[in-house]
Amino acid sequence: MIYIIRVIIDNNGTVFDVTDILYKDVTLTEYIKGTAGILVFSVIRDGIVNFIEGNKVILYVDDVMRFCGFIANKKRDKNQIINVTAYNQIFYLSKNKDTYIYSGKTATQVINTVCGDYGLEIGSLCDTGVVIEPRVEEGKTLIDIIQNALDRTRRINGVEYCFYDDCGKLFLKPLSDMICNTVFSDEINIINFSYETDISKDTYNTVRLFKKERLENAHLSYMAENIENIKKWGRLQYYEKVDKDMNTAQMKALCDGVFNINGDVKKKLFVEAFTDDFTVRAGNSVFVDMKDFSEIGISDFKIVEKSVHVFSNGKHIIKLDIRV
DSSP states (O other), X not given: OOOOEEEEEEXXXXXXXXXXXBOSOEEEEEESSSSOOEEEEEEEOOSSXXXXXXXXXXXXXXXXXXEEEEXXXXXXXXXXXXXXXXXXXXXXXXXXXEEEEEOSOBHHHHHHHHHHHTTOOEEEEOOOOOBOOOEEEEEEEHHHHHXXXXXXXXXXXXXXXXXXXXXXXXXXXXXXXXXXXXXXXXXXXXXXXXXXXXXXXXXXXXXXXXXXXXXXXXXXSEEEEOHHHHHHHOOOEEEEXXXXXXXXXXXXHHHHXXXXXXXXXXXXXXXXXXXXXXXXXXXXXXXXXXXXXXXXXXXXXXXXXXXXXXXXXXXXXXXXXXXX
């Protein structure tokens, strides 16, 4: 299938369609959390098209808007090829730091407050429903403040959410609402794959919680261990200062949440494939059918943690990091 892409740049009201001067690939990368979506492309300098940092850029695929962001970086080489990098709104949340002190709020309310304070465009935010314990988020990036609220919510209600930018507006959805029917099969469209297991990132077998403002002679507030996993991996400890008013039941629930989410080996499948679906994004669940995977095979829906769409000469390849 041949895909028709268009790239539009708006330089403060002067609009340039740079499609005809695109050079080689256009690449769109998106992440399930914590990182801005990135559009990378190159154009041939023609002396007519003029753009600067901060200009809006839009990617259309078959006349469907797929990305809307702003130019943050450009490089020109001796051959007059200009390489351009653009980001979506999550960029502002990852670059700006602030301090927020709140209590009696849900993650949805935290997101509304932070994004409202910074003038970011909101599309639709689901109601997470869980009131988070009082928090002091001091000197942290805005995206970390938001993600902390979502992580704490998940530890209470068991629901994982995806907070993302879709064409210039911010959305929050539970992953259960982001299932798509796109199939990736080693017999149909998978070109290559690799498989990784890892305990080096966000895997814990010990949780230690200390209450803020406790006296020096006070006892440890709460500690939990998975002895079996400590013997296998050595000690991997999660440490956090918690609100002084948290009770034992709340601290136990927090520890249980850490172990439920981060207490096991992380397993990830990296897939490169052909697909007709250019809308697949990080946060979606896609159907993976691989008979030769890890000696047991996969035939189930799996969550995409990172998606990379590469458009080149009318062709489309997708690269996915998939949680297994």
